[in-house]
Amino acid sequence: MNGVVIAGVASGVGKTVATLAVCRALQRTGRVVQPAKAGPDFIDPSHHEAATWRASRTLDPWLEGESGMRRNYARGSGDVCVVEGMMGLYDGETSTARVAEALSLPVVLVVDASAGMESVAATALGFREYAARSGLDLDVAGVLASRAHGGRHEDGIREALPDELTYFGRIPPREDLEIPERHLGLEMGDESPLSTETLDAAADGIDVDAIVDAAREPEWFAAVEDEDDASARTTDAADAADADDRPTVAVAADDAFRFVYAATREFLRKRAEVVTFAPTAGDDLPDCDGVYLPGGYPELHAAELSASPALSTLADRAADGLPIFGECGGLMALAESLTTVDGETHEMAGILPADVTMRDRYQALDHVELRARTEALICPEGRTLRGHEFHYSEADPAIDARFAFDVIRGKGIDGEHDGLTEHRTLGTYAHVHPESGAFDRFVDAVAESGGGSRNGHDSSRAQH
Template sequence: MNGVVIAGVASGVGKTVATLAVCRALQRTGRVVQPAKAGPDFIDPSHHEAATWRASRTLDPWLEGESGMRRNYARGSGDICVVEGMMGLYDGDTSTATVAELLDLPVVLVVDASAGMESVAATALGFRKYAARAGVDIDVAGVIASRAHGGKHEAGIRDALSDDLTYFGRIPPREDLEIPERHLGLEMGDESPLSAKALDAAADGIRVEALLDAARQPDWFASVETEGEASSSITDADDRPTIAVARDDAFRFVYTATRERLRERADVVTFAPTAGDDLPDCDGVYLPGGYPELYAAELSEGPALATLADRAAEGLPTFGECGGLMALSESLTTVDGDTHEMAGILPADVTMRERYQALDHVELRGKDETPICPEGQTLRGHEFHYSDADPAADARYAFDVVRGKGIDGDHDGLTEYRTLGTYAHVHPESGAFDRFVDAVTKKDWTRNGHGGSRAQH
């Protein structure tokens, strides 16, 4: 599968819109487009899916390792993979440039041209030259001019580019090509999708043939194994457990590969706690991250958390990530000061803050045997949250923090019974979800603590 990376010179230059425009332009030629996202983000992929009707793939060497990232790329399907970068091209220790180098894909640079012409070319040339200084071997193939008018504006940009930097087109300055933001970044793709009219207008400015000429299939692609260490064991049909996965407006941050892996290993049933669904019959529960603070009243009033509290006290294996941790705690206080009772399984009170409390790749070391990480081994993930948790003095932690913040700067992963809640989002290439399914299947992970059902708090 050929591929190309759409990278920005900085955050906020319009690379998500440029990525969607490229996808739409390619689709209009009859090509099947596989969208992907560099880095751990959940929000941009939701816009990819809304625009292309295909699930976006996460490509992050910290979360997945180089081989795992390549496997995840190769599990995609289509004629061409369009990878949206994160932040600026060279920003971060696992930057978009690093991803492009490891995947061996060309880079198309998105430059905000709203207040420049020749300077767009100067910026692109500087970004190409900086690759050597940054120590990465990448091909900055050319430019998409974001927020650029046609006519003289476009001609001035195109003419200023050197012969070895390709002009891949422009994105017009239109109000309907701006995606609204909320405290955690852009709104989700199903909340504020770009209209078909706006996407078509953006796609009109993309030079499709030039992009197709630049895209290439990496040398490693033909020999990569799509099944790796994290995908080594498929559960026998007779032993497949049933995993209940919360899926609604409060619990929506799930990697495509996570959904795939859980369905390979287990029978997955979804439920919507904010819509009044009760917890279905199951052998284990996964609560992903999301926006529980926006639906705290619905969660508190609905039956699912109360049922989960009772089942957790009986030993039902439960794993919650970030928003899942918040829902598993005793209470959740919103930024408006309203406090809502949550499941009460994990001994902590969670409070939303005006500013983000953590944003980083994380590394955790298991303090004890848990359903996602063996004792003494490390687990990599990502954290981005505006809440903080205030655990009880005798709370049990599953992890020491090697990198990141976790819950208190030194620890992460509250655990009670056979329930684990952590601020970290993890990828299935880490093996975490295989271990969780194994723990549910074998019923060999035990934890005795001081927690209790919701009624006890």
């Protein structure tokens, strides 16, 4: 599968809109587009899915390791993979540049051209030369001008570019190409999708032939694809052999619980029977052997959650030893209470001994690394686990609260620990990816709980 990375010179230059425009332009030629996102973000991929009707792949070397990231890329399908970068091209230790280099993909540089012409070319040339000076094996192939007018403005940008930089087109300066924001970033793709008319207007300025010519299939792709196919056949055969022993995992899926990586959904469906439920819509917890509560926006739906029968049932089942794993928003729902920014306090499931309060500013934003203090639901004792945290809430745990992890990097719950645990319930501020091995261990625990054992399931996922 050929691929290309859409990177920005900085945050806020219009990478997401540019990515959607490129996807739309490719789709209009009849090509199948596989969207992807560099970094741990959940929100931008939701816009990819709304625009392309295909789940976006998460590509993050910290969460997945380089080999896991390549596997995740290879599990996509289509004619062209369009990877949206994060922040500026070179920003961060797991930057978009590092992702593009590891995947051997060319970079289309998005430059805000609203107040420049020749300077756009100078900026792009500097970004190209910086790669070589930094020792990166990176191909900054050319420029996509964001918020650029046509006519003289566009011509000035194109003519100023040196021969080694391709002009990939422009995104017009339109108000309807701005996606609304809230405290965790942009609004989700199904809340504020760009209309077909708007996307078409943005796609009109894309040089599709230039994008197709620049995109390439990495040399490593075929080998990883073959390896993953062989692994999938082995796993499918094992699943078929013990289909009756597959445990049932209930996954919360509604407006409060929506931050799930595509790879997580795929993994759970391979290892278990997945049933979804919507606590904010009044759904009770379905019959299951284990529960996964993803992150999301419980603070926006605290009243509905508090009134949901699912939270009471969760508390009862947790006391019986049901394995329950909650990430960030899931942790908040499993706590004693949740206080919104308006000062309203709502009772939550009451399984984990902590009160959660929303703050005006974010409390943590970083890649994290945790070490298990004891045998944890998602990690063996003494092993480390990598993830990501981004939250505006603050948890105040009880004095006698038990923690599953020491924090090596990040903030966690109290700056030193993450993973409140009670019975067989675990709630973390950290989001983890299946490539970490965390969901292997979780499903194994669920299988034991449900009477069907899948211990011994071999995984090639990264272990840290």
